[in-house]
Amino acid sequence: MKTIAPQLTPFVRSDAAGAILAETLGHPDREFTLAELGRRTGASGPVVHREAGRLVDSDVLRDRYEGRNRLVSANVDHPLFALMRDLIAATYGPVPVLRDLFEGVDGVEQLLIYGSWAARRAGESGAFPNDIDVLVIGDAPRRRLATLASEAGGQLDIPVNITRLAPGDWEAEEPSAFVATIRSRPMVEVMSGELRA
Incomplete structure (x- = not known):
């Protein structure tokens, strides 16, 4: 192969x-x-x-x-x-940087990277990503997530955008258009509940 x-x-x-x-x-x-x-x-x-x-x-x-x-x-x-x-x-670098920053943060059940960076990581050709799109599944405070996005962006020297979803919204059998689009495209798992334990 x-x-x-x-x-x-x-x-x-x-x-x-x-x-x-x-x-x-x-x-x-x-x-x-x-x-x-x-x-x-x-x-x-x-x-x-x-x-x-x-x-x-x-x-x-x-x-x-x-x-x-x-x-x-x-x-x-x-x-x-x-x-x-x-x-x-x-x-x-986004995977280890995000994993290190989010380690021990309460209210994060799962952490994923989606968008152009995940697509390039999956082997899809295209322009180099100009930002990192991160999905937090959980109920971590938005203010804390904004601080972490800023810290990650500073370390990676690229903007980091964080979107938070409730676990029920992510797991819904009839997901929103946004969730359906993310699920249909490449994603990179950074952290899950099992990895945090």
């Missing part, structure tokens, strides 16, 4: 590699197990193992073993570290 080149960063070998780089370069002070990277990126174990191995072989990531666990981290001494970190943050 032929793999489609990622539309967010066409020069990155795969979408999984972009997601792994977003986690590792975005948290240069942390080490990740391959299983944790799989959970955070949604990539399968073999894909994470293969892509992490390629990134270690190219000296972008470092690895070490602790017992049977292989731990990987960003190689902050790589001559292109700052450039790679900034580029990956601008392309794949």
